[in-house]
Amino acid sequence: MKNKTLSLIISTLVIVLTIFCSDPSKAGAYEYTVGEVQSLIDGIVDYKCRQTGSSDVQSLINGALADGAGRDSEWYVISLSQYGYSDFSRYVSNLENYLKNNDEPSATSREKYALALSAAGSTDPYTEDILDSSIGAQGIMSYIYGLNVLNNGYTCSAFTAEGTAQTLVSMQYGDGGWALFGEYGDIDVTSMTIAALAPYYWNDQSVHDAVDRGVDFLSARQQENGGYQSFGTPNPESASQVLVALSAIGIDGVHDERFIKNGNCLIDGIAEYRLDDGSFSHIKGDASNETATIQALYSLIAYKRMCEGRSELYVFDNRRSVERPAETEAVTEAPVTEAEKVTSENVTDIAAVSVTNVSGSAVSETSLSGTATSVSDVTGNVTSPAAVSETSVSVSSDISENISSDSDIQNDHKTDSEKKNAEGSSDSGKRDNKIFIVLIIFGAAGVLCLVLFLAGKRNKKNFIFIIIAAAAVSAFVLLNDFSSKDDYYNGKSSEKPDATGTVTLEIRCDTIAGKSDDEHIPADGTILKKTEFDIEDGETVFDVLTEAARVYNIQVENKGGAGSAHGLSYIAGINYIYEFDFGDLSGWVYHVNGITPSRGCGEYILSDGDEIEWLYTCDLGHDLDEVYEDDPLS
Numbered sequence: 001m002k003n004k005t006l007s008l009i010i011s012t013l014v015i016v017l018t019i020f021c022s023d024p025s026k027a028g029a030y031e032y033t034v035g036e037v038q039s040l041i042d043g044i045v046d047y048k049c050r051q052t053g054s055s056d057v058q059s060l061i062n063g064a065l066a067d068g069a070g071r072d073s074e075w076y077v078i079s080l081s082q083y084g085y086s087d088f089s090r091y092v093s094n095l096e097n098y099l100k101n102n103d104e105p106s107a108t109s110r111e112k113y114a115l116a117l118s119a120a121g122s123t124d125p126y127t128e129d130i131l132d133s134s135i136g137a138q139g140i141m142s143y144i145y146g147l148n149v150l151n152n153g154y155t156c157s158a159f160t161a162e163g164t165a166q167t168l169v170s171m172q173y174g175d176g177g178w179a180l181f182g183e184y185g186d187i188d189v190t191s192m193t194i195a196a197l198a199p200y201y202w203n204d205q206s207v208h209d210a211v212d213r214g215v216d217f218l219s220a221r222q223q224e225n226g227g228y229q230s231f232g233t234p235n236p237e238s239a240s241q242v243l244v245a246l247s248a249i250g251i252d253g254v255h256d257e258r259f260i261k262n263g264n265c266l267i268d269g270i271a272e273y274r275l276d277d278g279s280f281s282h283i284k285g286d287a288s289n290e291t292a293t294i295q296a297l298y299s300l301i302a303y304k305r306m307c308e309g310r311s312e313l314y315v316f317d318n319r320r321s322v323e324r325p326a327e328t329e330a331v332t333e334a335p336v337t338e339a340e341k342v343t344s345e346n347v348t349d350i351a352a353v354s355v356t357n358v359s360g361s362a363v364s365e366t367s368l369s370g371t372a373t374s375v376s377d378v379t380g381n382v383t384s385p386a387a388v389s390e391t392s393v394s395v396s397s398d399i400s401e402n403i404s405s406d407s408d409i410q411n412d413h414k415t416d417s418e419k420k421n422a423e424g425s426s427d428s429g430k431r432d433n434k435i436f437i438v439l440i441i442f443g444a445a446g447v448l449c450l451v452l453f454l455a456g457k458r459n460k461k462n463f464i465f466i467i468i469a470a471a472a473v474s475a476f477v478l479l480n481d482f483s484s485k486d487d488y489y490n491g492k493s494s495e496k497p498d499a500t501g502t503v504t505l506e507i508r509c510d511t512i513a514g515k516s517d518d519e520h521i522p523a524d525g526t527i528l529k530k531t532e533f534d535i536e537d538g539e540t541v542f543d544v545l546t547e548a549a550r551v552y553n554i555q556v557e558n559k560g561g562a563g564s565a566h567g568l569s570y571i572a573g574i575n576y577i578y579e580f581d582f583g584d585l586s587g588w589v590y591h592v593n594g595i596t597p598s599r600g601c602g603e604y605i606l607s608d609g610d611e612i613e614w615l616y617t618c619d620l621g622h623d624l625d626e627v628y629e630d631d632p633l634s
Contacts, residue, residue: 032254032267037304040271041083043278044297047288048076050277057085066090070098072290074116079298081119082305082313088120096124106595107137111145118152119316131156135164139597140180140189143168147196153320165200168193169210176217182570182600187221187228190214191241198248198312211249215258218242224262227269233585235282236292239269240299247302248312254303267303270296438474445470493551499534501608505548506530507574509616511623512582520576527575528552535606541590542602544612545571571601577616586618596621 045057052064061080065073069091077091095117105113111134114127127149135146135158143164150161172178177185178193194214200207223229228238243266246253253259253266273280273296275288280296282289302313311317445466452462510525531552533544542558549556557573571588572579579587590601591613597604606612615624 037300041300044293047278061088062090066094069094074112075294077116078119079301083301092120092122107134107142108145110134111149114149121318128154128156132158135159138595140171144192144196148314151199152316165197165207168197169206172210176213185217187238188241190217191245194245195248195314201249219258222259222261225269226261226264226266236270236273236280237295239266240295242266243299244302244313247306434477437477441470441474494547496534496536498536500537501535502532503535503544503606503610503612504530504532505544505612507614509577511616511618539606540602541604541612582618585620588614589617589621590614
């Protein structure tokens, strides 16, 4: 009896200890086996075969993927190559013809094609020929894609793999992430950067440290379902990018406790978007989405390869065995400007933006507002920073039609001498006002001294302090120019005697023209037609936008402030049209010479001849194809 009682007590204790000593974060976690992961992969491949009418995978490669070379097949080719297929000869031939017969694509597109050709086993020199002109030419994404190409044994005269890796390390933000632009790290760009840096993780301490900070950034932003959200929308694409990154550096996204939230792992965060036909949706409950499907495919392949001890997704099985040049030979790296370096001084914790979703059909870069980056001063994010100071440059809602007021017209008929007299009169008035203010200051100081004297507090130090304070305030008034709102927003450009060139600025919202009765949305979508502005050394995109707002009475609302440590600012609204007014993926994005820079508008220093466009997007830039045909992330 005693033995039974003792056994019962011990058993109870064991059960209780098991419950209380177990990791609650792993409670209920589903354990994915390699076979189950392969089943998810095969489900996607089968779906693609059925969708294209292919009888098997090889016929898919020779048929639909070959026919789509240069348009929409590249990520499937890369994925299937790393899954074990090797005969891509028809695809390679079609892509080579496509590249010869079409206009040269953007830098990141060239690098994407180079990756696909490399994965497909092509010997065409295109892959090496494009590197010198592509790496770094389109911001951080062109460094990431370029490094992936270099990691497969290719070389060029201007860049080395090691040097490019260090450039990416230098572009890390203070919160541990990377992004296309702005103040905060972005989930997708951070993941893609880590994947590109993976080959140097174990033998380069600076890379190792940077990647570890990036991993902490990704862990902190994981959601309770094991996945991520971008631009306010939970989606599987960002979780897919994180799985690729972790697999590249040997972190198990299924079992590592840093990536298990509320019992859910990364694959849980992806798998809940799986549809019955084997494909994946972008938003839970929606229809099949091509971007979500292909990203799920290659992320699961990346995880499977890690479990099997094989190379990371972007280091191909058929990579070249080429000796890299010695460190002393030749290695001219593109300089990293201070504007591209972001430190922790001005970065706070925030939900980050997705960018490969920018590349796809629906969510990146870089912040429709707080969760950022992005995608894009693309693009702000959905969660605005909790601790971001807000300033607004507000002007009348009237746009360019109202620039010429009656007073402006009258002024046009004045003679030069009349204008000079008027300007002199204005200056004289300002001086008179300043003198009057100084008199008030010293008058107030005198009254205060009298009060102290009558109160019996006659210590000389008190009077000296008051006089010094009055003098300091008066000096401030005399040495600074003050103007009223009407004076400031007077429709006149700033005089720039030291101008170093000119740029043009255009502000458009064609994507929403005719979709709303809002009086601030012009019928033709043009808020400001292409207009020329003088620039001085060091002026930024933000500076020119602010000048345009002042001159042409265009309301602009800025979050962050270009005067902060790195000129970081985020444009939330222009002409009373704000981010998220037309959906979770809507917001303002700027282009310079047709490219979305990898820096915030307050960081991008302009050069003579630059063409700036501010464009409103409803879909992370995908609806701007007519303006910007080569999406850097597609």
